[in-house]
Every structure is written in structure tokens, then in C-alpha cells.
Amino acid sequence: MTVSGHASSTPRMALAGTRALVTGGAGFIGSHLVDRLLREGCNVTVYDNFATGQSEFLEQAKQSPRFTLTKADLLDTECLTAATANQDVVFHLAANADVRFGTQHPRRDIEQNTIATHNVLEAMRASGVDRIVFSSTGSVYGEPEVFPTPESCPFPIQTSLYGASKVAAESLISAYSAAFGMSSVICRFVSILGERYTHGHVFDFYRNLRQNPTTIDVLGNGKQRKSYLYVEDCVEAILTVMPTANKDVKIYNLGTDEYCTVDDSLGWICGELDVEPVRRYAGGERGWVGDSPFVFLDCQRLRELDWRPSIGIREAVLRTLRYLKANQWVLDRR
Ligand SMILES: NC(=O)c1ccc[n+]([C@@H]2O[C@H](COP(=O)([O-])OP(=O)(O)OC[C@H]3O[C@@H](n4cnc5c(N)ncnc54)[C@H](O)[C@@H]3O)[C@@H](O)[C@H]2O)c1
Numbered sequence: 001m002t003v004s005g006h007a008s009s010t011p012r013m014a015l016a017g018t019r020a021l022v023t024g025g026a027g028f029i030g031s032h033l034v035d036r037l038l039r040e041g042c043n044v045t046v047y048d049n050f051a052t053g054q055s056e057f058l059e060q061a062k063q064s065p066r067f068t069l070t071k072a073d074l075l076d077t078e079c080l081t082a083a084t085a086n087q088d089v090v091f092h093l094a095a096n097a098d099v100r101f102g103t104q105h106p107r108r109d110i111e112q113n114t115i116a117t118h119n120v121l122e123a124m125r126a127s128g129v130d131r132i133v134f135s136s137t138g139s140v141y142g143e144p145e146v147f148p149t150p151e152s153c154p155f156p157i158q159t160s161l162y163g164a165s166k167v168a169a170e171s172l173i174s175a176y177s178a179a180f181g182m183s184s185v186i187c188r189f190v191s192i193l194g195e196r197y198t199h200g201h202v203f204d205f206y207r208n209l210r211q212n213p214t215t216i217d218v219l220g221n222g223k224q225r226k227s228y229l230y231v232e233d234c235v236e237a238i239l240t241v242m243p244t245a246n247k248d249v250k251i252y253n254l255g256t257d258e259y260c261t262v263d264d265s266l267g268w269i270c271g272e273l274d275v276e277p278v279r280r281y282a283g284g285e286r287g288w289v290g291d292s293p294f295v296f297l298d299c300q301r302l303r304e305l306d307w308r309p310s311i312g313i314r315e316a317v318l319r320t321l322r323y324l325k326a327n328q329w330v331l332d333r334r
Contacts (some may be wrong), residue, residue, distance in 0.1 A: 008204065013243035016040060018043070019087045019089075020043070021045045022034050022037070023091070023092045023094035025046030025053075025096030026095070029235070030046070031057035032231050036239070041055065041066075047083050047094070048094060051200070057326040087127070087129050089129070092134050098235075099162040102290060103161070114168040114169050115193060117172055117173065121172060121182075124176075129244040130182045132183075134186050134187065135187055136186050139166065141187055141188075141292070148297055149184065150253070150297075150301075159289075183245035183246055183248065185244065185245045187252055188253050190229050190255035190256070190297055191229070192231050194231030194320055196323070202324070203334075206269065206325075209277060214277055214278065216279055217267065217275050218263075218279055220262065220286055221285060222261065223284045224287060226262065226295050227259040227292065237254045253302065255296075256299070257295040258312060262287075272321050287333060
């Protein structure tokens with residue numbers, strides 16, 4: 001089904017009536033996906049423990065008679081299996097999504113990202129559900145040597161516990177597909193921006209500038225180059241790639257054909273806020289352990305499906321900032 005007003009013109013799987021389980025559906029990206037699936041006529045069940053998810057993000061969804069909420073943890077296998085029964089597809093987005101603090105909680109990524117994914121796959125197998133879409137990350141490439149980085153790029157060395165836990169999850173999904181004939185799509189996102197954004201550099205810069213507009217601390221040297229994707233374009237891309245798996249595994253980079261530096265982005269943020277802080281750089285090429293100094297994914301495979309982003313990085317940064325300005329509770333909550 002093609003939806004007018006969106007960037008992709010690829011014919012899609014008819015979604016109306018599809019029963020979809022969205023793990024992490026109360027989160028930043030998940031809640032946008034939920035709203036979109038409901039607009040497409042799906043019956044949507046959100047499975048979320050609200051560790052970082054926000055009930056406000058589901059306000060629109062809750063108005064729909066086709067919406068069900070299960071507040072539970074993916075480590076609760078009994079509850080997960082019950083929620084998975086009778087679904088047509090699982091969009092597995094729940095995770096510990098913040099890459100920076102892995103070293104402070106070495107078990108968290110393994111538990112929330114790898115074991116949780118195994119639990120999802122087992123619940124699917126037990127329930128006879130055979131289609132999964134997984135939110136992986138460009139972090140799986142570690143620090144690649146090829147730019148833009150294609151899906152086929154070797155990535156033998158991991159630099160973050162987050163990336164490692166997602167590689168392990170991807171591997172489990174591939175193995176389950178081979179063993180049990182599942183149709184699996186693995187989406188490797190760049191960093192996502194947009195409304196309901198709750199973690200990342202725009203969040204941190206804005207929160208800090210709100211407190212002190214005269215000085216800003218920058219992790220690293222500010223020259224890290226990063227690619228970003230607007231959340232609505234991410235959701236559109238997810239729905240574009242979803243039908244391409246047929247009892248096999250398909251892997252896609254989800255990003256844009258541009259990147260910016262941390263300094264660029266900070267400049268746009270300061271311009272929008274009309275502040276001129278002194279920039280204090282921590283120094284070094286990386287902002288934290290596991291930070292990749294250059295993220296730029298080759299999205300040719302996605303573009304071949306006629307998907308195009310609707311906005312560029314600068315506009316995505318500004319929309320994120322405007323959302324945070326209008327929704328200060330998000331900053332106070334975290
Ligand atoms: N935001 C990005 O820039 C980005 C980039 C690459 C990949 N991703 C991936 O996309 C997915 C969504 O990220 P997001 O930015 O929306 O993060 P988020 O933190 O806003 O959403 C994650 C959701 O999962 C829920 N959750 C976490 N652990 C759970 C558990 N054990 N049981 C049930 N629910 C649980 C949280 O409450 C939250 O609602 C994640 O898998 C993340 O790794 C995000």
C-alpha cells in the first residue's frame with residue numbers, strides 16, 4: 001500500500017488489519033511507529049516496561065480501539081509469550097538505547113538488548129509468529145574504514161558494549177530465521193532526531209544551555225562527524241523495508257546521504273536559541289568510550305526501494321530542539 005505525502009513510492013504490504021506487537025512502543029522511535037501503524041489500520045499491542053518510555057507518548061494511540069498496552073518487561077518470558085500470541089509481526093525496538101553508559105552497567109546491554117531479543121524470538125517461536133523487524137544500529141560497525149559504510153562492510157572489532165550486544169542480537173535473529181523459517185529485517189539506524197526525542201546530543205546541549213547559556217561543555221573535540229535521520233523518515237523506512245524479507249534475513253542501513261560535525265550541530269542549536277556560549281572541549285577524537293568519530297552509512301540498498309528522507313539533518317536538529325523547547329517536562333523527567 002502506498003501512502004500519499006510520504007517520501008517512498010514503493011508498493012507496500014497491505015497493513016490494514018495486521019496485528020503488530022511493538023516492543024519499546026512507549027519510547028521515542030517506537031511511539032512514532034505505533035501512531036503510524038494505527039493510522040495504517042493495524043491492531044497494535046505495545047509491550048514496554050517504561051524504563052525510558054513515557055506514557056505521554058502514547059496519548060494519541062490510547063484513543064484508538066485498535067490499541068492495547070502491556071506494561072511488562074521483556075525478561076518476563078511468560079508475559080511476553082502471552083503478548084506475542086496471535087500477532088502477525090513483531091517490531092522489536094525495546095532496548096537500552098543509550099550507548100554512552102555501557103561501561104557503568106556492563107550487564108545492562110547484554111540483558112536488555114541480547115537476552116531480551118532471545119526472549120522475543122523464543123516467544124515468537126512458541127506462538128508461531130514468523131515476521132520480525134529489529135532496530136539495530138550503525139554502532140555495530142565499530143570504527144569502520146569504509147565510508148559511506150555499506151551493510152557488507154566487515155566489522156570484526158566492537159568498540160561499545162551496546163554495539164556488541166546488538167551484533168549478538170542480530171546473530172540470534174539470523175540463526176532463528178535459518179532454523180525456523182522466520183522472515184527477518186534488521187535495520188541499522190544512524191542517530192535519530194525528532195519529536196519525543198529523549199536522549200542524545202541535542203537533548204544534552206539544550207539542557208545544559210538552558211541552565212547556563214554562557215558556557216557549553218563539548219565531549220571530544222567537536223569534530224566528530226555524524227549522520228542523523230528524522231524520526232518520521234525512519235518510520236517510513238522501517239515500513240518500506242519490512243516486506244522485503246521472505247523466510248530469510250534482510251539487512252538495511254537506515255540513514256541519510258549527509259553528515260555534520262558536532263560543532264555544526266551546536267552552531268545550529270545556538271543560533272536557534274540566540275546564545276553564543278564559550279565552547280569548552282574535553283578533547284580527543286571520541287566523546288566517550290565507544291563513540292565512533294565518523295558515522296556515515298551507505299543507504300543505497302534502502303534508496304533502491306525508492307525511499308527518500310523528507311528533510312535534511314539541519315532541519316531535523318531544529319525540529320528536535322523546538323520540540324524540547326515546547327516540552328520541557330521531557331528534560332526534567334530524565
Ligand atoms: N535513538 C537513536 O538514535 C537510535 C539509533 C540507533 C538505534 N536505535 C535503536 O532503536 C530502538 C529504539 O530507540 P529509542 O531511541 O526509541 O529508545 P527509547 O529508550 O526511547 O525506547 C526504548 C523503549 O524500550 C523500553 N524498554 C527498554 N527495556 C525494556 C525491557 N526490558 N522490557 C520492556 N521494555 C523495555 C523503554 O521503556 C523504552 O520505551 C532501540 O532498540 C535502539 O537501540 C536508536
